[in-house]
Amino acid sequence: MQQAATQSETVTTRREGRAATRPFAGVIDPVIVQDPAQFSFAGSVFRSHAEAAWVWVYRDLCPELINPDALADGSFSAADLESVMPQILLAMKAGIDTATADPEKDRRLRATLGSLEARQALPNVVMALRSRALLGKAQAFGKAINGMTDDAAVGAALQSMPLKDQALSALLFHAAMPQIGNPTRLTTAIIKLSGNAAEASVTRMGFAPVIDAILAHAQNKIFALQPTGPFADIDLICRSLERFHRLVRSLTGYIEFARGSRWAQIISAITKQVSDRVEPRLRDVVSDINLAMRRGREGHDRVDNDGILSAINGVYLLATIRECRDSLALNALFDQAWSQSGEALEMHLQRNLDLIRQNPGDANTGARLDAGIKMAEIRFNPEYAETLKRARASAERRS
Numbered sequence: 001m002q003q004a005a006t007q008s009e010t011v012t013t014r015r016e017g018r019a020a021t022r023p024f025a026g027v028i029d030p031v032i033v034q035d036p037a038q039f040s041f042a043g044s045v046f047r048s049h050a051e052a053a054w055v056w057v058y059r060d061l062c063p064e065l066i067n068p069d070a071l072a073d074g075s076f077s078a079a080d081l082e083s084v085m086p087q088i089l090l091a092m093k094a095g096i097d098t099a100t101a102d103p104e105k106d107r108r109l110r111a112t113l114g115s116l117e118a119r120q121a122l123p124n125v126v127m128a129l130r131s132r133a134l135l136g137k138a139q140a141f142g143k144a145i146n147g148m149t150d151d152a153a154v155g156a157a158l159q160s161m162p163l164k165d166q167a168l169s170a171l172l173f174h175a176a177m178p179q180i181g182n183p184t185r186l187t188t189a190i191i192k193l194s195g196n197a198a199e200a201s202v203t204r205m206g207f208a209p210v211i212d213a214i215l216a217h218a219q220n221k222i223f224a225l226q227p228t229g230p231f232a233d234i235d236l237i238c239r240s241l242e243r244f245h246r247l248v249r250s251l252t253g254y255i256e257f258a259r260g261s262r263w264a265q266i267i268s269a270i271t272k273q274v275s276d277r278v279e280p281r282l283r284d285v286v287s288d289i290n291l292a293m294r295r296g297r298e299g300h301d302r303v304d305n306d307g308i309l310s311a312i313n314g315v316y317l318l319a320t321i322r323e324c325r326d327s328l329a330l331n332a333l334f335d336q337a338w339s340q341s342g343e344a345l346e347m348h349l350q351r352n353l354d355l356i357r358q359n360p361g362d363a364n365t366g367a368r369l370d371a372g373i374k375m376a377e378i379r380f381n382p383e384y385a386e387t388l389k390r391a392r393a394s395a396e397r398r399s
Helices: 003-021 047-061 068-073 078-101 105-113 114-131 134-145 150-157 167-179 184-194 199-204 208-220 234-250 264-291 304-328 331-358 363-381 382-398
Strands: none
Touching: 003 234, 003 304, 047 078, 047 105, 047 114, 047 167, 047 382, 068 078, 068 184, 068 208, 078 105, 078 114, 114 134, 134 150, 134 167, 150 184, 167 184, 167 208, 184 199, 199 208, 208 234, 234 304, 264 331, 264 363, 304 331, 304 363, 331 382, 363 382
């Protein structure tokens, strides 16, 4: 019996975990952001809050409407949800209203959801569910912005959004933002429509949801910045940094934020968070290059493939930070790493070229040279890398 109970608990846990990974069958995914996040915005829902609300719905509010087996095997679809959505929305509204009217029931609801913040997010989850049909249209709006060549057309498109309904427009702009390749186009259009770049003017014209959406997506890039280990997804990290820079610069380069305002404080805080995430890896770039390119001093020479990969990844990150440095708080550390990495690469490349002249068949030296040339292409330029390739070929021919 005990074993059966344990198995039952395991199945229940697996079902809840499986269901929570895609809350509400994905219909509000366009407005979900990743945890952890320091700031909340009206147009987005933290994934943990969406997951808590979804568990509340299928386990407590509407267990008879949602097939637990479909949840367990992952086959519960958006179409399945759509067929019972009216009943779910009614049940959620009734549950929220009941909790709001009774402090004790509200306390129980907070305990069920796991936090006060998740409880406070419920109205936003309901609004996202009610607006689910518009989220796809908002994404199409974002894609359409990319094809507009006239700033006036961008301005007209912005004014077509429900700016008077700030809560709805916040959701729609958040859903649209990932599709917009150049958010600066939105910012410049907003400034023209507002008459000037002052924060107060932008707010007065109803464009605060646009600024919030840009900041929410900039903050949402932080979770991807985990540059640890040789097998870290450096492409994802670099893309996230580039997108963060594009989003932040679309604001700081154009909008005149009031000193100490909420937006100014958010930009300062997320800039520090992003900088703190990449700083440890930036500090390791030069030492990783030295370890990867240096010949073993004692015993059998061996190429450290993980070390070479880590060094190349570090140089990729260094080059990305160079392009994004205006949106980061890393100037002094970057300048040092940039200068020292160049000096280290040139020194190791010259040493390995000398070694290949002495022993052209040395596979380890050849592997280090290949890695060094790749890093030189990233750190310097492709022309310098080609020069190094020719120097290596010439050294091998002479030998």
